[in-house]
Amino acid sequence: MADPHDDDVLVSARELSVGYAGVQVCPPVSLALRAGQVLAVVGANGTGKSTLRTVVGALEPLGGQVTVLGERPDPRDQGFRAAVAAELGDDAVFPALTVAEHLLLTAYGHGLTDAQEVVDGLLAELTLERHRNVLPHALSSGQRRRLLLASVLARPREVLVLDEPEQRLDAGMRTRLGERLRAEGQAGPRCCWPATTPRW
Numbered sequence: 001m002a003d004p005h006d007d008d009v010l011v012s013a014r015e016l017s018v019g020y021a022g023v024q025v026c027p028p029v030s031l032a033l034r035a036g037q038v039l040a041v042v043g044a045n046g047t048g049k050s051t052l053r054t055v056v057g058a059l060e061p062l063g064g065q066v067t068v069l070g071e072r073p074d075p076r077d078q079g080f081r082a083a084v085a086a087e088l089g090d091d092a093v094f095p096a097l098t099v100a101e102h103l104l105l106t107a108y109g110h111g112l113t114d115a116q117e118v119v120d121g122l123l124a125e126l127t128l129e130r131h132r133n134v135l136p137h138a139l140s141s142g143q144r145r146r147l148l149l150a151s152v153l154a155r156p157r158e159v160l161v162l163d164e165p166e167q168r169l170d171a172g173m174r175t176r177l178g179e180r181l182r183a184e185g186q187a188g189p190r191c192c193w194p195a196t197t198p199r200w
C-alpha cells in the first residue's frame with residue numbers, strides 16, 4: 001500500500017470501513033490511486049459499491065483512513081470541491097436552466113477560461129447540441145443523464161468519481177463514455193483544461 005503522503009497518490013484508503021449507522025456493508029477497503037489511474041468497482045447489487053462514496057467525503061467512514069490529495073475528504077472545503085468532481089447519480093438539476101446554461105454555469109463557476117469552447121465540445125460529444133436550449137424537464141431520462149455527465153466533465157478536476165455512469169445510456173453512448181474515460185486516464189496527470197480555480 002502506498003504512503004498517503006506520497007505526492008503522487010491522489011486517493012488513498014487504508015482499511016477503510018464503510019456503512020450506515022455503524023453497520024459495515026462490505027469488508028474494509030485499501031487502495032491507492034495516482035494521476036492517470038482508473039479504478040472500476042464492480043460487484044453484485046447491494047455489496048457496497050455506492051457506499052464507497054465515503055472515499056470522497058459523502059459519508060463518514062466507520063473506521064480506517066482515507067485521504068484525497070493528502071487530506072481528509074471534506075466537501076465543505078473549497079479546495080476539495082475544486083479538486084474532486086463527483087457525479088453520484090443524485091439527478092440534481094436546476095429546473096429553470098437550459099442544458100447549455102447548466103454547463104456554462106459549471107464551467108465558469110470553476111474558473112474555466114475557455115468555457116464556451118469546452119461546453120460546445122461536450123454538447124457535441126454527448127450528442128446534446130440539438131438540446132442546448134432545452135430545459136431539463138423536456139429531456140428524456142437518457143438525455144438528462146448525459147447532461148449530468150457533461151456537467152461533471154465541464155469542469156477542471158484532479159479526481160473524477162462516477163457512480164454507475166452508464167445508467168440509462170444507450171449502447172452507442174456507453175461506448176463513447178468508455179472511450180472518454182479511457183482517454184482521460186491515458187492523458188495522465190493534470191489532464192484538464194486551464195482554469196483559474198485555486199489548487200488545494
Ligand SMILES: Nc1ncnc2c1ncn2[C@@H]1O[C@H](COP(=O)(O)OP(=O)(O)OP(=O)(O)O)[C@@H](O)[C@H]1O
Pocket residue numbers: 020025043044045046047048049050051052
Ligand atoms: N441510506 C442507507 N441507509 C442504510 N442502509 C443503506 C443505505 N443505502 C444503502 N444501504 C444498504 O447498504 C448496502 C450497500 O448498498 P450500496 O448502495 O452501497 O450497494 P451497491 O453495491 O452500490 O448496489 P447496487 O449494485 O444495487 O447499486 C445495501 O445492503 C443497502 O441496503
